[in-house]
Amino acid sequence: MEADKTCSRCGRTITWRKKWVTCWAEVRYCSDGCRKKKPGAHGACIETTILELLAKRVAGASICPSEVAREMWPDAWQERMEETRQAARRLVAANQLEITQNGKAVDPSTAKGPIRLRLVKHHLNQSHARRAD
Numbered sequence: 648m649e650a651d652k653t654c655s656r657c658g659r660t661i662t663w664r665k666k667w668v669t670c671w672a673e674v675r676y677c678s679d680g681c682r683k684k685k686p687g688a689h690g691a692c693i694e695t696t697i698l699e700l701l702a703k704r705v706a707g708a709s710i711c712p713s714e715v716a717r718e719m720w721p722d723a724w725q726e727r728m729e730e731t732r733q734a735a736r737r738l739v740a741a742n743q744l745e746i747t748q749n750g751k752a753v754d755p756s757t758a759k760g761p762i763r764l765r766l767v768k769h770h771l772n773q774s775h776a777r778r779a780d
């Protein structure tokens with residue numbers, strides 16, 4: 648039994664399965680759908696835009712994913728919402744972002760309904776923290 652990991656495409660949790668016993672290190676995607684999709688050309692841009700928008704807000708403030716999508720695609724932001732949520736989930740997996748509902752951090756893999764995005768509070772401290780070996 649190995650620790651769960653996160654899909655490189657959609658950012659959802661991948662739960663270890665017995666069929667992956669010999670190749671778990673190589674598993675990167677949660678599903679065939681995620682494996683077949685080409686990596687989004689805008690993926691990294693969306694992640695950067697999320698972090699930039701949040702950097703302009705007061706500490707602890709949150710934004711709606713639609714603000715990110717509108718910033719990047721003012722005329723077609725609705726079509727880009729899932730792509731934007733996927734980028735947000737990847738940032739959660741990278742420990743840079745929290746996905747919240749009613750002000751509380753939620754599991755991005757299972758959250759249903761409107762979500763908001765917030766920088767992880769200890770992010771700054773953590774990046775400067777020295778590892779205690």
Ligand SMILES: [Zn+2]
Nearest residue numbers: 654657677681
């Ligand atoms: Zn996936």
